[in-house]
Amino acid sequence: MAGRFKLKAQLYRGEDVAIGPGKADLLEAIAETGSISAATRALGMSYRRGWLLVEVMNRSWKEPLVETVVGGRSGTSLTDLGRQVLADYRALETELAALSNGAAAKRLEALLAED
Amino acid sequence: MAGRFKLKAQLYRGEDVAIGPGKADLLEAIAETGSISAATRALGMSYRRGWLLVEVMNRSWKEPLVETVVGGRSGTSLTDLGRQVLADYRALETELAALSNGAAAKRLEALLAED
Numbered sequence: 001m002a003g004r005f006k007l008k009a010q011l012y013r014g015e016d017v018a019i020g021p022g023k024a025d026l027l028e029a030i031a032e033t034g035s036i037s038a039a040t041r042a043l044g045m046s047y048r049r050g051w052l053l054v055e056v057m058n059r060s061w062k063e064p065l066v067e068t069v070v071g072g073r074s075g076t077s078l079t080d081l082g083r084q085v086l087a088d089y090r091a092l093e094t095e096l097a098a099l100s101n102g103a104a105a106k107r108l109e110a111l112l113a114e115d
Numbered sequence: 116m117a118g119r120f121k122l123k124a125q126l127y128r129g130e131d132v133a134i135g136p137g138k139a140d141l142l143e144a145i146a147e148t149g150s151i152s153a154a155t156r157a158l159g160m161s162y163r164r165g166w167l168l169v170e171v172m173n174r175s176w177k178e179p180l181v182e183t184v185v186g187g188r189s190g191t192s193l194t195d196l197g198r199q200v201l202a203d204y205r206a207l208e209t210e211l212a213a214l215s216n217g218a219a220a221k222r223l224e225a226l227l228a229e230d
Contacts, residue, residue, distance in 0.1 A: 003126050003133065007211070010121045013227050018118065062228050085226060091219040096122070104206040111200060112128050113177050
């Protein structure tokens with residue numbers, strides 16, 4: 001049985017998680033679907049939970065990450081800052097994933113019980 | 116208000132977490148105190164929970180990480196493998212912590228709302 005590393009990064013601002021795996025996935029889904037309700041449906045998350053996560057994100061950063069334009073070409077999308085935070089978080093996740101191929105990680109995996 | 120990164124590594128074997136932050140702290144406390152009950156007291160954890168974590172660890176690796184010698188100089192201690200797993204896990208945590216000083220992490224921190 002192969003071992004499997006789970007590596008997680010969260011950035012806190014006070015008690016709030018400003019960005020973490022769940023919020024990053026939500027940002028990505030909002031960018032793809034153009035709405036919070038479609039994004040939460042795609043993630044199997046309640047609308048209320050998605051809305052709360054957006055609220056926390058929008059108060060945690062210098063500017064909101066998600067904006068809703070009403071009237072005309074209405075829709076919900078990421079702001080420039082939202083796209084930047086998402087990109088930097090994914091870059092950090094890529095660095096994290098690389099650690100699971102590092103020396104310490106490989107030594108640990110080799111010591112797990114065989115199946 | 117400063118941002119604070121929380122970076123976590125868990126190594127799964129099937130459904131079990133073979134090693135993670137809580138189990139590593141428990142191993143360290145057992146090494147320091149020489150008993151599961153003293154270790155769990157020091158960590159504010161129930162004895163039952165500590166015992167269960169040890170049981171999961173002892174079945175997840177090629178050999179047990181924790182052993183109890185009964186009679187004579189009785190006591191609970193880490194095996195050679197237990198010390199090695201703890202050392203490798205702490206090395207992995209040090210690599211993780213270094214990521215919070217990396218370029219992506221620093222960019223993210225700089226974008227958090229001021230207080």
